[in-house]
Amino acid sequence: MSDIVCISPIDGKELVRRPAASDAGIEAALAAARAAEKAWRRLSIQERSAYVLKFLDAMLAMNQEVVPELAQQMGRPVRYGGEFRGFEERVRYMVRIAESSLAPLVPDDDRPGFRRAVRREPLGVVLVVAPWNYPFMTAVNTVAPALIAGNAVILKHASQTILVGERFQKAMDAAGLPKGVFQNLVLTHEQTSKLLAGGRVDHCNFTGSVEGGRAVERAAAGTFTTLGLELGGKDPAYVRADARLDHAVENLVDGAFYNSGQCCCGIERIYVHDSLYDRFVDGFVGLTRHYVLGNPLDEATTLGPMANVRFADWVRKQTAEALAKGAKAHVDTAAYAADTGSTAYLAPQVLTHVDHSMSVMREESFGPVVGIIKVKSDEEAIALMNDSPYGLTAAIWTEDLDAAERIGAEIETGTVFTNRCDYLDPGLAWTGVKDTGRGVGLSKLGFEALTQPKSYHLRSL
Template sequence: MSDIICISPIDGKELVRRPAASAQEIDGAIAAARAAQKEWRRLPIAERSAYVLKFLEAMLASNQEVVPELAQQMGRPVRYGGEFRGFEERVRYMVRIAEASLAPTVPDDDRPGFKRMIKREPLGIVFVIAPWNYPFMTAVNTVAPALIAGNAVILKHAAQTILVGERFQKAMDAAGVPKGVFQNLVLTHEQTSSLLFRGLVDHTNFTGSVAGGRAIEQAAAGTFMSLGLELGGKDPAYVRADADIDHAIENLVDGAFYNSGQCCCGIERIYVHENHYDRFVDGFVSLTSQYVLGNPLDEATTLGPMANVRFANWVRKQTGEAVAKGATAHIDVAKYPADTGKTAYLAPQVLTNVDHSMSVMMEESFGPVVGIMKVRSDEDAVRLMNDSPYGLTAAIWTQDLDAAERIGGEIETGTVFMNRCDYLDPGLTWTGVKDTGRGAGLSRLGYEALTQPKSYHLRTI
């Protein structure tokens, strides 16, 4: 049996170790989920929702403990608090729309003597493979609506945030969720693949890398389970000639560097209209320079370490390659003594004179680096934004609503923002195109992804 180990990015030392589940424990969990789901699905939606709201309250009560725990596991500074504002917003929204979203659909052509409708039925067991970067919010995006829709849920959390899975289990137990309906399992990659290959679950939701998504698809091939995959991203921003530049600078700096750039929809490349390019770059560099890199348990720290040394080394490699090809690095790393070049602590970096021959403009960085390019027109910006294998979100900075919608229609992306970025609205579906993945989360469409249609064609005689 293997151990799952979390190495803290704060000091590179082992923080927590947990044994992986045994084969017997995995099979037992599946059997318990199957049995429990048969009863769980029979409960009214309102009753299932009530359990989920009790789970929410139990989770919110743990916030003071969770904040430093998260800093220790993945490096987010304690000054920013936990994730429970977005967590709560998403849970309450999905509870609020549950009855309407899961209500039967009745054809609009009435036929006397017939009762016809399409009901939404739970899939069975939903398997959630959660990431470490926003370990509470990314997991609850599927966990809450899956349970409300009548499914049983098995959660496998990332090794880097292994304690988050335990937090979910503790809150579910405190809420009185029936035994077997929700279970947190500690699994290796090999055990995860085997579980999928054996077709033990009915739907899998995975958030992670493109390589990880391909591995999930390969393991699940032939089982006919449904999949939800949120994979890589290289989210762009376009600052138009009519943008409020000060507002754009303030929000794009935050969108690029919050959580040390480890955000699924964080801004990784920026295209600025030539009329404002110099002013934008100057303001962006000035504001970026104000970040304080240090121990995330220190209230003064505004930029913590990346979650793992290898993640930081990847960003260092991308930055070094860009500079070697002619890019200009605007931030003096020497002013950040915590960044020794050998640990997970990485100074923020702003690059200009970049182009799409550079990895930093094409491949996901998932760290505190951003490249800025000058463009002459909307057409230039759209062409460059679409020159990417990914498509999760894109942000347009303009004072022209019609232009934003028009340009958004040309961008290959799952979400179009105007004058904001790096945010997930639970009323809108969370989805991606190209190598970013497949499926839909949250909103009414999230419920459709976690249920299957069943038609009723009833004739009276």
């Protein structure tokens, strides 16, 4: 039996170790989930939602414990608190729209003597494979609506944030969910693949890398297990000539460097109209230099380490390649004592004189580096924004919302933002295009992804 180990990015030492589930334990969990789901689906939406709200209350009560625990596991500074503001917003929203979203669809052509409707039925057992970067919010995006819709849920959390799965289980138990309806399992990659290959679950939602998504698809091939995949991103921003400059600078610096750049929809590349370019770069670099890189348990720290040394090394490699090809670095990393070049601590970096021949402008960085390019028109910006294998979000800074909507229609992306970025609105579909994946989370469409239509055609005699 293998152990799952979390190495803290704070000091590179082992933080926690958990044994992976045994084969017998996995079989017992699957049997419990199948049995529990049959009774769980018979409860009303209101009854299931009540359990989910109790789970929410139990989770919120843990916030003070969770904040330093998260910092130790994946490096986010304690000064930013936990994730429970967005977590709570998403859960409450999905509870609020559940009845209307899951209501039967009745054909509008009335036929006397017939009762006709399409009902949304739960899929059965849903496997959630959650990532470490926003370990609470990304998991609850599927966990909450899946439970509300009548499914049983098995959560497999990332090794980097293995304690988050335990927090979910503790809160579910405190809420009094029937045994087997929700289970947190510690699984290896191989065990997860075997679970999928055997067709043992009805739906899998995976959030992670593109290669991870491909591995999930290969494992589930031929089983007809439905999949939701949120994978890589290289989210762009475009600052038009009519943008409010100070607002664009402030929001885009935060969008690029919050959580050390480890955000699914973080800004990784910026295109600025040439009339604003010089002032934008000056403002952006100036604000970036205010970040304090250090121990995330220190309240003064505004930029913690990346979650793993290998993630920081990838960003270092991208940056070095860009500089070798002629890019200009605007931040002196020597000013950041914590960045020794060999740990998970990585100073923020702003690059100009970049182009799309460089990895840093085309391949996902998922770290505190951003490249800025000067453009002359909307058309040039659109072409560059679309020159990517990914498509999760894109942000446009402008005073003209009609122009933003027109530009947004031309961008290959799942979400178009204007004058904001790096935010997930639970009322809108969270989805991506191209290598960013497939499927949808949250909103009414999120419920549809976690249920299947069942038609009732009843004739009276």
